[in-house]
Amino acid sequence: MFRSSTQIKHTSYPSRLIRYSSRYSRALNMSLKAISSKDAAALDKDLMDVGGFSLDQLMELAGLSVSQAVYRFHPLSKGKRVLVVCGPGNNGGDGLVAARHLAHYGYTPSIYYPKQGKNELYARLKTQLENLSVPFVADFTAAVDSTDLIIDAIFGFSFQKPLREPFPSIISQLEETKVPVLSVDTPSSWDIQEGPPKEGPGVKFMPGALISLTAPKPCVKWYKGRHFVGGRFLTKSIADKYDLDVPEYAGIDQIVEVGVNADEKL
Numbered sequence: 001m002f003r004s005s006t007q008i009k010h011t012s013y014p015s016r017l018i019r020y021s022s023r024y025s026r027a028l029n030m031s032l033k034a035i036s037s038k039d040a041a042a043l044d045k046d047l048m049d050v051g052g053f054s055l056d057q058l059m060e061l062a063g064l065s066v067s068q069a070v071y072r073f074h075p076l077s078k079g080k081r082v083l084v085v086c087g088p089g090n091n092g093g094d095g096l097v098a099a100r101h102l103a104h105y106g107y108t109p110s111i112y113y114p115k116q117g118k119n120e121l122y123a124r125l126k127t128q129l130e131n132l133s134v135p136f137v138a139d140f141t142a143a144v145d146s147t148d149l150i151i152d153a154i155f156g157f158s159f160q161k162p163l164r165e166p167f168p169s170i171i172s173q174l175e176e177t178k179v180p181v182l183s184v185d186t187p188s189s190w191d192i193q194e195g196p197p198k199e200g201p202g203v204k205f206m207p208g209a210l211i212s213l214t215a216p217k218p219c220v221k222w223y224k225g226r227h228f229v230g231g232r233f234l235t236k237s238i239a240d241k242y243d244l245d246v247p248e249y250a251g252i253d254q255i256v257e258v259g260v261n262a263d264e265k266l
Helices: 037-049 055-073 090-105 120-131 140-144 167-176 218-222 236-241
Strands: 015-018 027-030 081-086 108-112 149-153 181-184 209-213 226-230 255-257
Touching: 037 055, 037 236, 055 090, 055 120, 055 149, 055 181, 055 209, 055 226, 055 255, 081 090, 081 140, 090 108, 090 120, 090 149, 090 181, 108 140, 140 167
Parallel strands: 081 108, 081 149, 149 181, 181 209, 209 226
Antiparallel strands: 015 027, 226 255
């Protein structure tokens, strides 16, 4: 119900922000710029130190945004089976939260979590999913062959090369699969500043959808696909401090679908 045939082009000119709901058919011209990895980390710290947010809250809001992007990109009518591939850090935690919301929406998520985070928060998120009977699978290849959508929640803005096991083979399968993929914050294996790797796993990885959390990262200028932004919790003072363009969220939506002018803000 939220799809549109409008194609979003990523150029240096102000891009068109489209509301993909029949209730919100107006289009707004808006320029969104990227935030550097260093500033993204500092912003998260400010949200907790100054803004009063806990890590749990930020992860919950991020995961909720991811789940809404899934619902818009891949509604239930396209297939209920969703494989969430989680990394060991906060990006993986966002994926665990998203899976919980998706289960309540009526999807049938499963989790591939080969290298689990050590923070007790991740253990609690895992328990929440187990209480909903969401399975944790051990065979990634078999899981890919029996799902309708994959959520790439492996690496976020803090990713640093090189890829380490078991993730090279996972990334290789993600770039080869015909199953649609939605990546969380950045396509896993991409350099935050420089985009896709020049060689090795990830060279051809181009997910069908990407949700940037809080603000786009510089690598989006290499991205071609449906692009969402989620982060409807920034105060004006924090947005102004980092010179962020906050999109206009419609109704109760936690996400907007946008183009991006990915000139990095320093």
